[in-house]
Amino acid sequence: MSEISQPSKAKFSHPKGLYVLFAAEMWERFSYYGMRAILILFMTTEVVREGLGLSTETAGAVYGLYTACVYLMTLPGGWLADNVFGQRKAIFYGGVLIMIGHLVLAIPGSPAIFFVGLGFVALGTGLLKGNISTLVGELYANEDGAKRDAGFSIFYMGINLGSFFGQIFVPLLAEYNWHLGFGLAALGMLLGLIVYKVYSPKHLKDIGIEPKVKYQESTGKSNKWVSMAILAGVVMLLGILQAVGAIDVTTATGIAKALGIIIVLITMGYFLNILFNGGLNVIEKKKVAIIFILFVGIAIFWSGFEQAASSLNLFARDFTDRFIGGWEMPAGMLQSFNSAFIIIFAPIVGALWVKLAARNINVRTPFKFAIGLILLGLGFLVMVGAAQIAANGAKAGMFALILTYFLHSIGELTISPVGLSATSKLSPSKYLGQMMGIWFVGAALGNLIAGLVGGNFDPENVLEMPNIFMNVVWVSVGAGIIFFAASPFIKKWMGDVT
Incomplete structure (x- = not known):
C-alpha cells in the first residue's frame, strides 16, 4: 500500500516523502541559483583574471539562452517522465546531468567546455524541475486542498532556502577562484542526489516509479x-x-x-x-484567452525580475559600494536578499489574501498581476536613481539594490504563485498538462528577454544606464496599468475562478 493512502496520524502531519523531495530540491536550487549568481560575472571577467572575457552583449545573450533553455527543457523532460522513465528516474537522471554540468564548469578551459557544461545543466534541470513538483502533488493525491497547499508551501520553502544559501556561499568561494564556485554547486547537487537516492525508496514507496504513458487524444x-x-x-x-x-x-x-x-x-x-x-465550447475559449493574457503578463514580469542575475548583477559589481567595514561583499551575494525576502514575507502575503477574503474583499488574479508588475517597475525606478548616481561618477549604496530586490520579491509573491494557480484552474481538462507547460514557456521567454536587456548594459557607457532601467519602468508599470484597466473584462471571462 502506498504511503499516501494511509490515514494521517494528525491533521497537519505531512508524508515523510515531502521532506525527501524538500531536501533534494533545496540542494538542486542551491546549485542552480548559486551558479546563476556568478554566471554573467564570470563570462564578462577578463581572461587574465581567469574569466571568459566575453563582451557584455554576448554574455547577456548567452545568459538569456541558457536560462530560457532551462525552462523550455521542462517540456520534453515532462514527456520523458510520463512516457519513458517515470518521475522518480527522471529526477535522478536530471540530478546526475546537473552535477556533471557543474563539474564541467569547474574545469578551467575554453568557452566551448563552458558551453558544454551549461548544456548539461539545462538538460538536467529540464528533467528534474517539473517532475519533482509533480511528485509533491502525487503525495497528496487523496488529501484535501488545504493540506496540499500547506505541503507545497513547505516545498517552496526548500526552494528558497537552497537559493538563499547557494547565492551566499557560491559567490563567496568564487571570489577566490571561479571554478571552486562552480565546484561547490556540483557538491550541492551531489548532496541532493544522495538524500534522494537513500531515502526515496522508503518514503516515496511506489509513487512515480512507472511512466504514466498517458497520451491525450486531440478532439x-x-x-x-x-x-x-x-x-x-x-x-x-x-x-x-x-x-x-x-x-x-x-x-x-x-x-x-x-x-x-x-x-x-x-x-x-x-x-x-x-x-x-x-473542440472547446465558448466558456472554455474565454478561459484559454485569459491564460494567454496571463502568459503575456508573466513573461513581462520575468523579463524584469530575472535581470537580478544580468544587469543588476553587473551594476552590483561595477557601480555599487559593497564594503561592510573593511570587507567587500561579493557582487553575487546581493541576490540572496530576494530569497530571504521570499522566506520572510511569503506567509505574510498568503495570510493577507486569506484575511481579505474573510472580509469579503476578494483580490482577483488580474488585480494581483497589476500589483506585481507595478512593484517590478517601482524596483527599477529605484535603480534609475542609483544609475544616476553612478553616471555622476560615484558608487551607489547597497541599499538601492536591496530595496529593489524587496519590491521585486513582494511582486513575485503577488504574481507567480497566483498565476500558476489560476492557469491550473482555467485550463480545459484535456489541455491541462500543455497549459502548465506554456506557463514555463512564459518564464523561458522572460529569462531570454532579461538576458538581452542585460546585454545592453555597457559599463563603458555609464550615461545610458538610467535610460535602460527607465525603459523597464515604462514597460512594467504600463503593463500593470493595462491589467488594472482590463480587470473587469478579465474577471468576467474568468467566471468563478479567482
Whole structure:
C-alpha cells in the first residue's frame, strides 16, 4: 500500500516523502541559483583574471539562452517522465546531468567546455524541475486542498532556502577562484542526489516509479497540418529577417533574438489553434484567452525580475559600494536578499489574501498581476536613481539594490504563485498538462528577454544606464496599468475562478 493512502496520524502531519523531495530540491536550487549568481560575472571577467572575457552583449545573450533553455527543457523532460522513465528516474537522471554540468564548469578551459557544461545543466534541470513538483502533488493525491497547499508551501520553502544559501556561499568561494564556485554547486547537487537516492525508496514507496504513458487524444481538426503550417511560417519569417539583416544567427545575440521570435510565434499559433481548432465550447475559449493574457503578463514580469542575475548583477559589481567595514561583499551575494525576502514575507502575503477574503474583499488574479508588475517597475525606478548616481561618477549604496530586490520579491509573491494557480484552474481538462507547460514557456521567454536587456548594459557607457532601467519602468508599470484597466473584462471571462 502506498504511503499516501494511509490515514494521517494528525491533521497537519505531512508524508515523510515531502521532506525527501524538500531536501533534494533545496540542494538542486542551491546549485542552480548559486551558479546563476556568478554566471554573467564570470563570462564578462577578463581572461587574465581567469574569466571568459566575453563582451557584455554576448554574455547577456548567452545568459538569456541558457536560462530560457532551462525552462523550455521542462517540456520534453515532462514527456520523458510520463512516457519513458517515470518521475522518480527522471529526477535522478536530471540530478546526475546537473552535477556533471557543474563539474564541467569547474574545469578551467575554453568557452566551448563552458558551453558544454551549461548544456548539461539545462538538460538536467529540464528533467528534474517539473517532475519533482509533480511528485509533491502525487503525495497528496487523496488529501484535501488545504493540506496540499500547506505541503507545497513547505516545498517552496526548500526552494528558497537552497537559493538563499547557494547565492551566499557560491559567490563567496568564487571570489577566490571561479571554478571552486562552480565546484561547490556540483557538491550541492551531489548532496541532493544522495538524500534522494537513500531515502526515496522508503518514503516515496511506489509513487512515480512507472511512466504514466498517458497520451491525450486531440478532439481538434488536423492539428498535425496546423502545427506544420505554424512551423513553416516561423522558419520563413526567420529566413526573411536573416536576409534583410534584422537578425544574425551567427552570433549569440542573433540566436537569442531568433529563439525569442520562435517562442512568441509558436505560442501565439498554439493558442490560436486551440481556440479555433481545439473542440472547446465558448466558456472554455474565454478561459484559454485569459491564460494567454496571463502568459503575456508573466513573461513581462520575468523579463524584469530575472535581470537580478544580468544587469543588476553587473551594476552590483561595477557601480555599487559593497564594503561592510573593511570587507567587500561579493557582487553575487546581493541576490540572496530576494530569497530571504521570499522566506520572510511569503506567509505574510498568503495570510493577507486569506484575511481579505474573510472580509469579503476578494483580490482577483488580474488585480494581483497589476500589483506585481507595478512593484517590478517601482524596483527599477529605484535603480534609475542609483544609475544616476553612478553616471555622476560615484558608487551607489547597497541599499538601492536591496530595496529593489524587496519590491521585486513582494511582486513575485503577488504574481507567480497566483498565476500558476489560476492557469491550473482555467485550463480545459484535456489541455491541462500543455497549459502548465506554456506557463514555463512564459518564464523561458522572460529569462531570454532579461538576458538581452542585460546585454545592453555597457559599463563603458555609464550615461545610458538610467535610460535602460527607465525603459523597464515604462514597460512594467504600463503593463500593470493595462491589467488594472482590463480587470473587469478579465474577471468576467474568468467566471468563478479567482
